[in-house]
Amino acid sequence: MLEAFGITPQALIAQLLVGLINGSFYAILSLGLAIIFGLLNVINFTHGAQYMLGAFFAWIGLTQVGNWLGMPDFSINYWVALVAAPLLVGAIGIVMERLMLKRLYHLDHLYGLLLTFGLALVIEGMFRHWYGISGESYSVPEALQGGFRLESFGLFLPKYRMWVIVASLAVCIATWYMIERTKLGNYLRAGTENPKLLQALGINVPLMITLTYGFGVALAAFAGVLAAPVFQVNPVMGSNLIIVVFAVVVIGGMGSIAGSIVTGLALGLLEGLTKVFYPEASSMVIFVVMAIVLLVRPAGLFGKEK
Amino acid sequence: MKRNTLTKAVAAIFVAAAASSSFAQKISDDVVKIGVLTDMSGTYSDLAGKGSVVAAEMAIEDYSKSKTILGKKIELISADHQNKADITANKAREWFDKEKVDVIVDLVTTSAALAAMEIGEQKNKITLNSGAASLDITRSKCTANNVHWVYDTYNLGKSREALVKAGKKSWFFVTADYAFGHNLERDTAQIVTSNGGTVVGSVRHPFPGSDFSSFLLKAQSSGAQVIGLANAGQDTINSVKQAAEFGISQKQTIVPLLTFITDVHSLGLKAAQGLSVAESFYWDLNDKTRAWSKRFYDKHKRMPSMVHAGVYSSVMNYLKAIESTKTDDTKAVMDKLKSTPIDDGLFKGNIQVNGKFSHDFYVFEVKKPNESKGPWDYYKLVATIPAAEASAPLDKSCKLVK
Numbered sequence: 154m155l156e157a158f159g160i161t162p163q164a165l166i167a168q169l170l171v172g173l174i175n176g177s178f179y180a181i182l183s184l185g186l187a188i189i190f191g192l193l194n195v196i197n198f199t200h201g202a203q204y205m206l207g208a209f210f211a212w213i214g215l216t217q218v219g220n221w222l223g224m225p226d227f228s229i230n231y232w233v234a235l236v237a238a239p240l241l242v243g244a245i246g247i248v249m250e251r252l253m254l255k256r257l258y259h260l261d262h263l264y265g266l267l268l269t270f271g272l273a274l275v276i277e278g279m280f281r282h283w284y285g286i287s288g289e290s291y292s293v294p295e296a297l298q299g300g301f302r303l304e305s306f307g308l309f310l311p312k313y314r315m316w317v318i319v320a321s322l323a324v325c326i327a328t329w330y331m332i333e334r335t336k337l338g339n340y341l342r343a344g345t346e347n348p349k350l351l352q353a354l355g356i357n358v359p360l361m362i363t364l365t366y367g368f369g370v371a372l373a374a375f376a377g378v379l380a381a382p383v384f385q386v387n388p389v390m391g392s393n394l395i396i397v398v399f400a401v402v403v404i405g406g407m408g409s410i411a412g413s414i415v416t417g418l419a420l421g422l423l424e425g426l427t428k429v430f431y432p433e434a435s436s437m438v439i440f441v442v443m444a445i446v447l448l449v450r451p452a453g454l455f456g457k458e459k
Numbered sequence: 460m461k462r463n464t465l466t467k468a469v470a471a472i473f474v475a476a477a478a479s480s481s482f483a484q485k486i487s488d489d490v491v492k493i494g495v496l497t498d499m500s501g502t503y504s505d506l507a508g509k510g511s512v513v514a515a516e517m518a519i520e521d522y523s524k525s526k527t528i529l530g531k532k533i534e535l536i537s538a539d540h541q542n543k544a545d546i547t548a549n550k551a552r553e554w555f556d557k558e559k560v561d562v563i564v565d566l567v568t569t570s571a572a573l574a575a576m577e578i579g580e581q582k583n584k585i586t587l588n589s590g591a592a593s594l595d596i597t598r599s600k601c602t603a604n605n606v607h608w609v610y611d612t613y614n615l616g617k618s619r620e621a622l623v624k625a626g627k628k629s630w631f632f633v634t635a636d637y638a639f640g641h642n643l644e645r646d647t648a649q650i651v652t653s654n655g656g657t658v659v660g661s662v663r664h665p666f667p668g669s670d671f672s673s674f675l676l677k678a679q680s681s682g683a684q685v686i687g688l689a690n691a692g693q694d695t696i697n698s699v700k701q702a703a704e705f706g707i708s709q710k711q712t713i714v715p716l717l718t719f720i721t722d723v724h725s726l727g728l729k730a731a732q733g734l735s736v737a738e739s740f741y742w743d744l745n746d747k748t749r750a751w752s753k754r755f756y757d758k759h760k761r762m763p764s765m766v767h768a769g770v771y772s773s774v775m776n777y778l779k780a781i782e783s784t785k786t787d788d789t790k791a792v793m794d795k796l797k798s799t800p801i802d803d804g805l806f807k808g809n810i811q812v813n814g815k816f817s818h819d820f821y822v823f824e825v826k827k828p829n830e831s832k833g834p835w836d837y838y839k840l841v842a843t844i845p846a847a848e849a850s851a852p853l854d855k856s857c858k859l860v861k
Contacts, residue, residue, distance in 0.1 A: 358703070
């Protein structure tokens with residue numbers, strides 16, 4: 154039957170594998186967004202810019218820091234960047250939250266959205282001014298170069314792309330576990346339900362909120378470092394992706410951790426399928442699904458009605 | 460008596476005509492104002508953008524240190540059209556109506572260019588296009604007040620003829636899904652088939668895209684010898700990178716159909732080495748291009764793309780045409796431009812009746828990292844396609860071709 158579309162089963166599976174890779178990016182980004190919205194009730198439009206910051210810091214660490222410090226041979230390699238960039242961007246996120254976001258919690262969601270959107274534009278504008286639009290190259294780390302030739306699928310699967318799937322899934326599952334199954338996670342979820350009561354019980358809720366925002370931002374930056382060798386590191390890489398990620402979060406249910414992971418992967422697969430059969434629609438299919446879901450189940454597939 | 464009156468009347472008419480023609484030997488609004496309308500912040504801002512403004516400024520200063528022409532001031536204005544046709548149309552209208560702009564230059568992105576050309580025709584003002592690609596600009600959509608300065612999709616397709624003749628017969632296209640991508644695919648496919656090759660298939664990707672892996676996989680499974688990338692800028696850069704990642708470049712030849720030196724700079728030689736590139740200007744071609752490009756580099760800190768060179772050349776030749784006709788009247792200047800051979804050190808050729816500036820085109824190969832002596836030393840010249848061969852034959856689909 155597939156032959157009618159000019160596709161062999163092998164080609165289809167190859168495309169689905171590729172879709173899974175994109176799905177892992179969507180999963181990890183929407184996880185960060187879902188955490189921030191679920192626990193802070195803030196629609197973090199800066200998420201895309203923070204993803205870009207993660208990629209840029211990884212690139213700067215690899216190619217620029219040595220020159221700045223006067224030690225041309227010094228560079229921060231990929232593996233260190235995987236940890237350092239999220240920490241750095243997370244710290245920046247925490248500063249943002251302390252100085253600006255926290256003043257808006259008592260107001261309508263719209264203000265948080267406007268603020269974070271404005272911040273995204275400012276950050277992207279700064280990097281565009283410093284680095285231009287064409288982007289910079291970040292090479293795949295030595296250990297992950299090359300790939301597996303899957304003759305039966307006629308596919309050469311780059312090691313690095315497999316690593317992206319593994320790393321994203323590992324981080325997503327670890328995060329989910331931490332939030333749903335540990336004491337810390339319990340506090341976080343309680344904080345969303347009833348922050349005053351939790352505060353009364355002696356938990357430092359504002360600190361928890363700040364750290365949670367920092368963690369969500371760090372997740373975005375982590376995705377950015379993962380993305381750097383795959384896509385060009387350029388100032389608008391986040392804004393291209395963020396709209397799709399928002400659609401994913403809406404479909405999964407704003408605030409459902411497991412939902413955003415599953416939906417991210419599923420939509421990546423769906424997009425991959427669309428690229429096989431009707432490529433021109435591939436950038437649109439996720440929004441079509443979002444429209445349908447909003448009509449049928451407004452809280453999202455995994456969301457709970459509030 | 461009647462005859463006398465008639466003679467006087469005729470004389471009066473001649474005097475009036477003489478007076479009004481000396482009126483025509485004048486600069487409109489007492490200023491020659493040049494507008495650079497380009498993409499300042501989007502996909503094409505590196506190959507055009509601020510660099511085009513720098514190029515235009517250089518042309519004005521080189522023409523006249525005091526920035527005057529025929530005793531009137533030369534002014535420059537610039538704006539960002541964000542690659543959108545509606546913004547371009549509004550800006551062009553505003554500039555021509557209120558800002559006294561006489562000519563608009565750069566106009567990267569085909570949809571924006573076509574919008575500006577239409578306004579230029581309505582308002583009887585000139586557009587000198589250095590940025591957009593589509594062949595339709597000098598065919599079905601040609602206008603009397605437009606010159607297409609630097610390159611078009613026919614040039615780009617034609618530059619691939621040698622490849623097809625050398626044996627690369629089966630092609631698969633990965634195409635950006637908008638007018639430019641479609642045109643580039645169409646014009647290249649035409650060269651392929653007319654030289655005995657076949658187009659095995661094609662796939663259209665959303666514009667702009669970021670992940671091309673599934674489209675490249677389709678290209679790979681088609682088994683075509685050549686994968687032609689009918690896209691530009693960021694899309695080309697990502698496609699080339701990802702093709703290398705999936706080991707596609709080992710068995711099939713990737714040909715980026717439109718590349719600028721700014722793209723190669725961004726990709727890096729390690730990823731771009733060996734690519735076959737076609738452009739109409741390169742900074743390191745000869746002494747004249749080197750001298751000019753060095754001055755451009757001192758101001759812009761990056762070597763010029765062919766679009767930047769085109770903006771400089773079009774502004775300079777526009778000013779020279781005004782000097783020679785003693786007026787900035789649109790018809791006079793356009794007639795002058797179309798009847799004067801151009802040789803300004805950057806481009807050499809003639810502007811045809813349909814507005815196409817016909818000049819040579821070059822095919823380069825991107826150097827290997829160890830062949831390059833430093834940043835921006837990226838190309839080695841493989842072939843020069845003379846103007847007569849490189850430019851599309853005049854076609855009656857353009858209303859100006861009789």
